[in-house]
Amino acid sequence: MAKRGKRYSEQKDVRVDFTPMVDMNMLLITFFMLCTTMIKSQTLQIALPTNEKVEQNEQNKAKESEAITILLDSDVDENGVATKEYVYFYEGIAMITPDGSDSNLQESEFLGNEDGVARGIRAVLQKKNKDVYTKIVDLKAKWKAKEFSKKDEVNDSIYKAKAKEIRNDSTLTRPVVIIKATPRASYKSVVTALDEMQINNISRYQIDRITHDDSTMMKPYWDKREAAKK
Amino acid sequence: MGRVKTEKKKPFIDMTAMSDVTVLLLTFFMLTSTFLNKEPVTVITPASVAEEKVPEQNLLTVLVNPEGKVFFAISGDRDSTYSSEKMREAILTNAVETYNKSHSQKIQLTKENVKTFGSTYMYGLPFAKLKEWLEMPLDQRDKYLDPSKPEGAGAGIPIDMNKDLEKPNEFQIWMRAAYNTDNENFKKAVKSGLGVAIKADASTPYEVIEVVMDNLQTLKMNKFSLMTALKTEED
Numbered sequence: 152m153a154k155r156g157k158r159y160s161e162q163k164d165v166r167v168d169f170t171p172m173v174d175m176n177m178l179l180i181t182f183f184m185l186c187t188t189m190i191k192s193q194t195l196q197i198a199l200p201t202n203e204k205v206e207q208n209e210q211n212k213a214k215e216s217e218a219i220t221i222l223l224d225s226d227v228d229e230n231g232v233a234t235k236e237y238v239y240f241y242e243g244i245a246m247i248t249p250d251g252s253d254s255n256l257q258e259s260e261f262l263g264n265e266d267g268v269a270r271g272i273r274a275v276l277q278k279k280n281k282d283v284y285t286k287i288v289d290l291k292a293k294w295k296a297k298e299f300s301k302k303d304e305v306n307d308s309i310y311k312a313k314a315k316e317i318r319n320d321s322t323l324t325r326p327v328v329i330i331k332a333t334p335r336a337s338y339k340s341v342v343t344a345l346d347e348m349q350i351n352n353i354s355r356y357q358i359d360r361i362t363h364d365d366s367t368m369m370k371p372y373w374d375k376r377e378a379a380k381k
Numbered sequence: 382m383g384r385v386k387t388e389k390k391k392p393f394i395d396m397t398a399m400s401d402v403t404v405l406l407l408t409f410f411m412l413t414s415t416f417l418n419k420e421p422v423t424v425i426t427p428a429s430v431a432e433e434k435v436p437e438q439n440l441l442t443v444l445v446n447p448e449g450k451v452f453f454a455i456s457g458d459r460d461s462t463y464s465s466e467k468m469r470e471a472i473l474t475n476a477v478e479t480y481n482k483s484h485s486q487k488i489q490l491t492k493e494n495v496k497t498f499g500s501t502y503m504y505g506l507p508f509a510k511l512k513e514w515l516e517m518p519l520d521q522r523d524k525y526l527d528p529s530k531p532e533g534a535g536a537g538i539p540i541d542m543n544k545d546l547e548k549p550n551e552f553q554i555w556m557r558a559a560y561n562t563d564n565e566n567f568k569k570a571v572k573s574g575l576g577v578a579i580k581a582d583a584s585t586p587y588e589v590i591e592v593v594m595d596n597l598q599t600l601k602m603n604k605f606s607l608m609t610a611l612k613t614e615e616d
Contacts, residue, residue, distance in 0.1 A: 166395075167397075168396065169395075169396030170394075170396050172396070172400045173403055176400065176407055177403055180407050180410060183407065183410040183414060184410060186416060187410065187414030187417060188414060188416075188417050191415075192434075192435045192610065193429065193433060193434060193435070193610065193611050194431060194606035194608055194609065195431040195607045195608075196433065196574050196575070196604070196605075196607075197604075197607065198574060198604045199598050199604075200598075200603065201601065201603055227586070232447060232584045233584050233586065332587040332591075333587065334586060334587060334591070335586050335587070336586065337585065337587065338427060338582065338584070338585040338590050339427040339584065340587075341587055341590070342427040342428075342429055342583075342607060342609060343427065345607075346430055346431070346612075349430050350430055358594075360591075
C-alpha cells in the first residue's frame with residue numbers, strides 16, 4: 152500500500168505551457184499572410200493579325216450591315232493618366248459631311264447592366280448580336296436548370312461546347328466589331344471593350360489602328376468636351 | 382491571512398487547443414498560397430470577365446507601367462532542365478550574343494553575372510547598363526529597376542515601333558532570345574497564346590500598349606494574353 156501511494160505521488164500532472172508555441176505560430180501566420188497571394192490573375196486571350204502589309208484587295212472586308220466600329224477615347228490629366236472614358240461607335244462605314252461637322256458617329260458609355268437590362272454600348276452590341284444572344288440566353292437557362300446532365304462538370308462542358316457552336320454559327324447574322332483606340336485612351340477602356348465582346352458573345356472582333364476619318368469624326372465631340380470643361 | 386493566500390492560485394490556461402488551431406491555419410496558408418514575386422513597379426490590372434487563370438509555368442510576362450517603361454519576367458518549366466533560372470540564363474546568353482553581333486561595344490559577362498541574372502525575377506534595363514547592374518549588390522539592383530527612385534530613371538527596356546527584324550530593337554532581342562531557347566514547352570505555349578502575357582496598369586494610355594502589341598506582332602507572337610483581375614458578369 153505504501154509503495155502504491157508513493158507511485159501516485161510521482162505521477163504528477165505534466166503540463167506543457169503552449170503559449171510560446173502559439174506566439175510563434177501566430178508570427179508565422181502573419182508572415183505568410185503578408186508575403187503570399189491567393190488570388191491569381193486572370194487572362195484575356197487575344198489574337199492579332201500579322202503585321203505584314205496586306206494588299207488592299209486581299210483584305211476581307213466586313214459586310215457593311217454587319218460591321219460596327221467602336222472608338223475609344225479618354226480625358227487625361229497633366230500626367231497623361233486617364234480620368235474619364237468615352238465610347239463612340241458607328242455602324243457600317245464611316246459617313247462624314249464634307250466639312251466634317253456631322254457624321255454617323257454616336258456617343259455611348261460603358262454602363263453595364265441595370266436590373267438585368269443592358270445599357271449603353273452593351274445594349275447596342277446586344278442588339279447587333281441579337282441572333283446569337285437570344286440563343287445563348289436560352290442555352291444558359293438550360294444550363295442553369297442542369298438540363299444537359301446532372302453532373303456539374305458534364306453540364307458545364309456541354310454548355311461550353313454548345314455556346315461555342317452558336318457563337319461560330321455562320322448561318323446567323325453575327326456582327327464584326329472593330330475596336331479602335333486613340334493614343335490617349337486608357338488601357339482599361341480597351342480591356343473593357345474586349346470584355347464586352349465576351350459578355351455579348353461576339354466571336355468576330357478585331358483591334359485596329361485609328362484612321363484619319365475616325366479622328367475627323369471625333370473632332371466635334373472633342374470640341375464639345377473641351378467646351379464643357381470650360 | 383494564510384487561508385486567503387492559498388486561494389490565490391496561479392491561473393493556468395491550456396493553450397493546447399489554441400496551438401492546434403494556429404498550426405492548422407498555418408498549414409492552410411502554406412499549402413494554398415504562392416509567394417509574391419518582386420516586381421519593380423506595382424500595377425493595378427483592369428478587370429474582365431475572363432475566367433482563365435494565368436499559367437504558372439512557361440510564361441513570359443511583359444510588365445508595362447503607365448509611363449511606358451517595359452519590364453519582363455520569365456517562368457520556366459517545372460522540371461529542372463528548363464527551370465526558371467536555367468531559362469533566364471539561356472535567354473541572357475542568347476540576347477547578349479545577338480546584341481554583340483550588331484554593336485561595337487561588346488558585353489562580356491562572367492559566370493557570376495549570368496547566375497545573378499538567373500536569380501532575378503524581373504528585368505528591365507537597356508543593354509548598356511546590363512553588366513554594371515549585374516555587378517551591383519541586391520538592394521542596389523532593386524533601386525535601379527524602380528522608376529520611382531532617382532536611381533531608376535533609366536529603367537525600362539528600350540522599345541520603339543520597329544518593323545525591321547534585321548535591326549531589332551532591344552525589346553525584340555529579348556523576346557526573340559526567350560523564344561529561341563530549347564524549351565519546346567514554352568514555344569508551344571507561345572504558339573497557343575498562353576505563353577506571353579501583357580500586364581499593364583489600367584490607367585496606361587493605349588499608345589504605350591500599342592507599341593508593345595505592335596512589337597509582338599512584328600515578332601509573329603500575335604497571339605497573347607492580357608492579365609486582368611476578376612470581375613463577375615452581371616446578369
